[in-house]
Amino acid sequence: MKRAGNYISVLVIAVCVMCCISCQKKYCEPGATQSCYCSDGTEQEQVCKEDGTGWQACDCTNKYAYWNDPATNLTWQNPQKDAYTKDDGGVTQPDAVRYCQELVLGGYDDWRLPNIDEMRTLVRGNPDTETGGDCPMTQGSTRDVMLNTACGAKTPFGGPGCGI
Numbered sequence: 001m002k003r004a005g006n007y008i009s010v011l012v013i014a015v016c017v018m019c020c021i022s023c024q025k026k027y028c029e030p031g032a033t034q035s036c037y038c039s040d041g042t043e044q045e046q047v048c049k050e051d052g053t054g055w056q057a058c059d060c061t062n063k064y065a066y067w068n069d070p071a072t073n074l075t076w077q078n079p080q081k082d083a084y085t086k087d088d089g090g091v092t093q094p095d096a097v098r099y100c101q102e103l104v105l106g107g108y109d110d111w112r113l114p115n116i117d118e119m120r121t122l123v124r125g126n127p128d129t130e131t132g133g134d135c136p137m138t139q140g141s142t143r144d145v146m147l148n149t150a151c152g153a154k155t156p157f158g159g160p161g162c163g164i
Contacts, residue, residue, distance in 0.1 A: 038060035120137075
């Protein structure tokens, strides 16, 4: 019985030693570098920590800022990412959702796409599509409402500014 107790003690010590060794496992080679990607689409380089337990934060300097609308208490990225132009249709809705989910800007990491009612608060110079204008589109409207002439742009490819 004494021999079985010694065997169990050695086994427990071996397991403890294995756990301690695995706790110090290195995930990367100290000083090694790898690419990391910033929310504005740029690529940077991050360095492995000196103890090899992980990567230092990606040092991103975004080309985007943000704007707080005091009238609605909403925060908007400025300028918008990949704005729609005649030659480029912009980003798809799934890409836009993913972009918002991954965006960290101004200390915020809970970005989301705005709904149509929030978007209309940005419109300037097109009274029909501004909040309260003749365009009947609201959150939950059917697709056919978009065809209403009051919902069209007055200037092709014109758009909102910074709420000025």
